[in-house]
Amino acid sequence: MESTHVIAITNREEDNIRKENKMFQFQLPPIISQLGKNEVHCLSTITSNPRHKQMHRDQDTRKIIHCIKVGISLVLVSLLYLLNPLFKQVGENAMWAIMTVVVMFEFSAGATLGKGFNRGLGTIIGGGLGCLVALFAQSIGIHRVGNSIIIAVSVFIFGSFATYLRLIPSIKKRYDYGVMIFILTFNLVVVSGARVNVKVWELARERLLNILIGFIVCVCVSLFVFPLWASNELHDSIVSRFLDLANTIQGCLGECTKTIDEKENQPRFSFNVCNSVLNSKSKDESLANFAKWEPWHGKFGLSYPWGRYLKIGEILREMAAFILATGRCLEASKEPMATLRESEWVHLETCEALESKVACILRELGDSIKKMMKCDAEGCVSEQLKAAREDLSFIISTSKMAQLEDAQVLAIATFVFLLMELIGKVEELAKEVEELGDIAGFRTPIPAFS
Template sequence: MESSHVISIANEEDNNNNDNNIAQMKNETNTHLEKNKNLSFVPITSNPKDKNNKQIKSDHDIKKMVHSIKVGISLVLVSLLYILNPLFDQVGENAMWAIMTVVVISEFNAGATLGKGLNRGIGTIVGGGLGCLAAIFAQSIGGVGNSIFIGTSVYIFGSVATYFRLVPKIKNRYDYGVVVFMLTFNLVVVSGARPGVKVWELARERLLNILMGFIIAICVNLFVFPLWASDELHDSIVSRFHNLANTIQGCLEECSKTVKENQPDTSFTVCKSVLNSKSKDESLANFAKWEPWHGKFGFSYPWQKYLKIGEVIRELAALILALERCFQASKKITASLKQPKKVQLEQCEAIGSRIVWTLREVGDSMKQMRKCEGRDNTIDKLKTTREELSLVISTSMIEEFENGEMLPIASLVFLLMEVVEKVGELVIEVGELQDMAGFRTR
């Protein structure tokens, strides 16, 4: 149901009320900031984004080095099957399958490695088992029927497996397993076409070597400085609350400054990166589902809710990008505005400050994994804020729309109303996550 915008008729009494509303909103914001000193605004001139980006890049470089060292350790351990004569006598040339397994399944995150390893193991077992049965049955037929049966079975299983790879749910989590199934089935059934080949022994040896490679890769990945996809997804979602809050704050600070020629605009690269985060979120959520119970994340954790929160954040980032032009256009006409119009613009700035505080408060509650205090009260305040915004535009403003002077401020007001509504939706989604995940109350 679409919301209606209320347009009030301004008079002197309304202007006095507007002054009182602005003072009240500023007092509320200052009170919140006093109670939460760690949430105080960071001046945009201190370039907090640059510092954060450097810290994130440094941490990511360290994680890349750790992952590289872990893969090297895994390869050394699995190569012992080839290097040490007692082990080589047991596994023989099939040790190459163990090395291939370590190379293929070693991924950056523990969840990705575990998921890929399990897919490879299940695909090998199912493909090898069906391949052995098909090869043995083909050998029992003999003659031309042997080749016909093998060709038919390869065609049927290959076609069916390829069809399943196109199913979205299977492709997202089990695509690699289906590929390994096709490869293993074809190798085993075709190898069994030759007389004298012991199909069961061939499949058993390859499965054992793949299992050894899988155990080595998983143990190193899980027990040597593990890198969890769940931690990365959680931290990534939390950081976006503060990044978007900093972006809105930068808009407010620039809007209150005197316009100068060639004055640099606020950087909105954060919003653009948020808009491009969907594929990364989906990959991390998929990997996180494979991970065992660790740290603050248990089994059946609501990762799907994280994806929903990420979607709402992307919608909010798109609105903030649209706000950029409105803020820039609004501050260019601020100097020529009369006092009543400045009051209306100050109202927008006060409401923007309230939005910034809400985003930071919700982001901090997610970071600390605690329930947001006064969640219902926050939602009620956002509804009240939206009603206050609907009263900002007066008929006196509409009379000036003919020359287009006040259009930027009017657009700013309507966009702020949408931002407030989207922030309210975000508060509700985070509240549902807190209930589903069992966040602590304090």
């Protein structure tokens, strides 16, 4: 939420305040709104939401933990080089273990497991096929030219086919990295096998062993040293959007209870939350994909319905779009909205009650997901939304709209239409949350007894 502080500054104190503003300009930028004879009025918009500050601190802490975990993994895998007994076993191929840690270790445990699985699968399949093709070329290709032709043809066929697989959306979504590793491993093994004196099976075995060591180090550190779960991040991100959009709705619809003079004397309401929600699709899909790789942990079991979170996130983005459109409608239709506020047949309590109901429902739905408790979409939520629709129907009554001009009717009708669509999205969201509770096995809330 945003808060506005109005500070009166006399002319004698003006120079001192300007110096202080220069020092703290990057934290609290002042907006000078009025110059009077004896004072200067400064409006400072401060985005000091404690919940957002806590989220940023938690995110910074997770980043530090991730950096430390990567450092631990690199130290452990470097022991293959630093300790002579281990170096004698793996030799120069220890570089593959270090490379595996560098390219495989990701921020969340799910991303690390997914990448590790893809790397292991691509290495095994690519190395196995590469060995077979190399041995076949050495046995069939009696002359050096025949050996090279067989290897070149196999590289072309398998490389082209694997590249085509990377273009298929369903494979690219979860196995793109594995297919890329397959191409790399196959080419390294089969081209190395072009030399007769190279032991193909020994080469493939050593590289696979070192990659396996790097994989084990990454997985163990990721899962057992302060694990960072993509599922927790997706869950908390969805919950926070419910609360953010509820606060935005109260701030947006609260504009219709203000007069034009009040709007001009106050800073413009920010819709940064809506823009952030609209740009959250790629993040949600990545987190959901990583969460599917994660094992059972905490409150999330196996085969948890992460696809439902993506559906809820999609509806939240649509809702953010309607909130943004409603806010722009209020800004562009100051005169018609003033007529709506000043009319005898519409009371300010109508908008206040509407914003209160919609925001309250969003908070209840977000709290339901956060606590993993079932919500009653058919009961309490439907009744509240029905009452909100009746309030809007009262505003666009034909007998009363006939008293207004065409421009005013169009502006008010557009505003009410957007609110109707917004309520429809809330109703759709309530049904999705209820279905999520049924599939995920949310607990039934204990009824309160008076």
